[in-house]
Amino acid sequence: MSKVNYLTEEGLQKLRKELEHLKSVERPAISKMIAEARDKGDLSENAEYDAAKEAQGLLELRISKLEDLIANARIIDESKIDTSTVQVLNKVKIKNLKNNAVMEYTLVPESEANLKENKLSISTPIAKALIGKKVGEIVEVQVPSGLIKFEILNISI
Structure with missing residues (x-):
């Protein structure tokens, strides 16, 4: 059970905007980086691939946290x-x-x-x-x- 997050209407809109940006801009950019690194050959020694996968993991974690925050948000009147x-x-x-x-x-x-x-x-x-x-x-x-x-x-x- 997640805790309730009290937000202002402005704060909730800011979180939704950031989430949309991460999903529509950042996620495709990282997918492209992973594809480019994969095309360069041997993945076991490819630092670019490892860095892109790590960036993807951090991005997905941030997206997950934002989704949780928004899902449990309560607007303060x-x-x-x-x-x-x-x-x-x-x-x-x-x-x-x-x-x-x-x-x-x-x-x-x-x-x-x-x-x-x-x-x-x-x-x-x-x-x-x-x-x-x-x-x-x-x-x-x-x-x-x-x-x-x-x-x-x-x-x-």
Whole structure:
């Protein structure tokens, strides 16, 4: 039994697009590479063939994982998100009480995390500590470098 994957509509569309690309572009390209390497003769000493077969195995594994993710996806209804406490898909503004740095993150499912876009996975220590808390609360987070205290300044969508 696979676990349920909570995704936004945008996140699910991104996964479907990637899966379609892998199946329609990458898979035929690797099949062509294998055929070309096979045409070069003795397969027992053909490094090109071995590399192409390994790439095919990795591609098929990625396709399988994506299919599983999509099959077990549940769309999060963004219209029903509450901002009284921190939840998935909330935008949370926090202040590091040690250095007074203010940061704003959107808490997202693991498959949609992207720090460049300030999208923080709900499985990170900071996000886990924030879940269920309210504006004004002080949250202590155990990170590899020690204990950090954050104050929740704002929760929005």
